[in-house]
Amino acid sequence: MPINSRLQGLRDHTPEERRRRVVEGAGLPADALDPLGIGGGLTLEQADHMIENVVGTMAIPVGVATNFHIDGVDRLVPMATEEPSVVAAASNAARMARGHGGFRTSHTGDVMAAQIQILDAVDPEGVRMRVLEARDELVALANDQDPVLVQFGGGARDVTARVISTRVGPQVIVHLHVGRTIVTALDPDDAVLATAEVGWA
Secondary structure: OOOOOOOOOHHHOOHHHHHHHHHHHHOOOOOOOHHHOOEOOEOHHHHHOOOOOEEEEOOOEEEEEEEEEEOOEEEEEEEEOOOOOHHHHHHHHHHHHHOOOOEOOOOOOOEEEEEEEEOOOOOHHHHHHHHHHOHHHHHHHHHHOOHHHHHOOOEEEEEEEEEEEEOOEEEEEEEEEEEOEEEEEEEOOOOEEEEEEEOOO
């Protein structure tokens, strides 16, 4: 059953009625929201007065942002927050975006950035240029630190550098962009599926 994120008037219901509507709208089993029961000393009634569309608590209220249409699919977005109007603002923004096709997502792969700050450089722009000139050497040096990561498709991908102004003077900010990889292997001896995450930054 496709999800229907357009749950109009959800805010006008009690938390119990909202839970029922969310379960029905998402095509979930009736007990799917049971883990969001009362906890952390906060009652549903108290949580319901703190944020919008409360369906449970996690020591702070758990609400559901409606109207999301992401990559062609309706989504109900759970949000744990104690700040009023956050859920309503997200739902309203999603409603406005929905009229224009909703949201589209993309990514550039599983890449992290390790940041290095260089302080007190006499010639910050010169330092930035030297870092960029040594880009290939720096990437190779980083990859020499973990050849196994590189073997499985991870490792350093790029080095970027920029100069920023701060209250204490200019700083050179260097980012080492590192690809992470998930390695999945089947052990033929005992047929146990082992999954290991290999990554560094």
